[in-house]
Amino acid sequence: MPNIWSIGGGKGGSGKSFITGNLGILLAKGGYKTLLVDLDLGAANLHTIIGLPLPEKSISDFLNKKVGTLQETVEPTPVPNLYLISGAMNDLDIANLAHEQKLKIIRNIPKLPYDYILLDLGAGTSFNTIDFFMISALGIFVTTPEPTSIENIYRLIRSVYFRKIRQVLSSHNFRTLAEEAQERDARATVSNPDILLYIMKELDPEKGEILENELRTFNFKLALNQLRKQDNPNIGALICKIIQRHLALKMHFLGNISFDERVHNAVCKKIPFLDLYPYTQTTLDLRTCHKNLLTIDEAEPILQNVVD
Numbered sequence: 001m002p003n004i005w006s007i008g009g010g011k012g013g014s015g016k017s018f019i020t021g022n023l024g025i026l027l028a029k030g031g032y033k034t035l036l037v038d039l040d041l042g043a044a045n046l047h048t049i050i051g052l053p054l055p056e057k058s059i060s061d062f063l064n065k066k067v068g069t070l071q072e073t074v075e076p077t078p079v080p081n082l083y084l085i086s087g088a089m090n091d092l093d094i095a096n097l098a099h100e101q102k103l104k105i106i107r108n109i110p111k112l113p114y115d116y117i118l119l120d121l122g123a124g125t126s127f128n129t130i131d132f133f134m135i136s137a138l139g140i141f142v143t144t145p146e147p148t149s150i151e152n153i154y155r156l157i158r159s160v161y162f163r164k165i166r167q168v169l170s171s172h173n174f175r176t177l178a179e180e181a182q183e184r185d186a187r188a189t190v191s192n193p194d195i196l197l198y199i200m201k202e203l204d205p206e207k208g209e210i211l212e213n214e215l216r217t218f219n220f221k222l223a224l225n226q227l228r229k230q231d232n233p234n235i236g237a238l239i240c241k242i243i244q245r246h247l248a249l250k251m252h253f254l255g256n257i258s259f260d261e262r263v264h265n266a267v268c269k270k271i272p273f274l275d276l277y278p279y280t281q282t283t284l285d286l287r288t289c290h291k292n293l294l295t296i297d298e299a300e301p302i303l304q305n306v307v308d
């Protein structure tokens with residue numbers, strides 16, 4: 001069973017693809033068979049970050065039944081152990097993806113034979129983006145230090161969290177219990193998860209615990225990208241602390257990634273940043289995030305959401 005990490009961010013341009021590509025390269029160089037999946041349908045550009053020309057195959061070949069399996073859309077990359085499913089050359093946009101096509105992607109990704117699968121997601125909190133995010137309980141959220149980006153990240157985390165509560169509540173018996181909780185206290189709604197959980201646990205400790213445990217399967221990380229010298233380096237850890245306090249989930253800080261103007265140059269030259277500029281603070285930061293990702297994985301058993 002692969003470790004599947006969804007990489008998301010509320011705001012466009014925060015660096016999701018940059019981080020997905022470079023973390024993928026580090027995982028592959030560390031000996032893990034790693035697959036990157038570009039799910040930013042309509043704006044896919046992950047291939048450029050890892051230095052690939054426009055791939056010939058794409059996820060739409062699978063959706064349009066040009067090939068029979070998702071595995072057949074996998075492209076090798078110049079990095080040994082690193083593979084890509086591209087979302088480029090795609091006539092599909094995430095906004096007009098048919099429900100069946102979405103389910104086909106969601107069901108088939110976890111079956112792919114890799115150690116790590118990183119999903120590069122589009123910006124925003126659209127219904128389809130949240131569905132893709134929830135292919136896995138493991139998520140990396142990418143934000144910049146700008147307040148607008150942080151606000152959007154919080155919105156995305158809440159959307160994923162609330163969707164999970166709705167999923168659990170939509171099973172018949174839970175719905176009744178949630179209604180009872182609301183009768184007892186009108187504030188016990190999905191948008192007030194603390195109160196809802198508290199009252200549900202009082203009404204039915206067993207079911208309340210099931211809901212809480214479901215929420216605690218989320219294993220989220222935060223990467224703070226494009227940190228400049230004048231920015232507060234503690235802000236990422238603080239965001240994690242605040243989110244952990246308000247929501248019943250794991251939220252660890254992966255690390256700061258420094259802003260470096262040469263990222264632009266690497267993207268233009270189509271050479272992965274950490275290969276073109278190996279001795280920079282930003283590469284060091286990416287390595288630290290990679291190390292933290294692996295250490296936390298080893299420290300805790302990973303529970304995954306599997307959609308069947």
Ligand SMILES: Nc1ncnc2c1ncn2[C@@H]1O[C@H](COP(=O)(O)OP(=O)(O)OP(=O)(O)O)[C@@H](O)[C@H]1O
Nearest residue numbers: 012013014015016017018123226258259260263264
């Ligand atoms: N640490 C960094 N320092 C400097 N520039 C960066 C850094 N990270 C990313 N960038 C630049 O920011 C821009 C956006 O990066 P990227 O494409 O990875 O963001 P994204 O979150 O995937 O955006 P989108 O939502 O549009 O897919 C790119 O031009 C990239 O070169």
Ligand SMILES: [Mg+2]
Nearest residue numbers: 016017040121
């Ligand atoms: Mg992107």
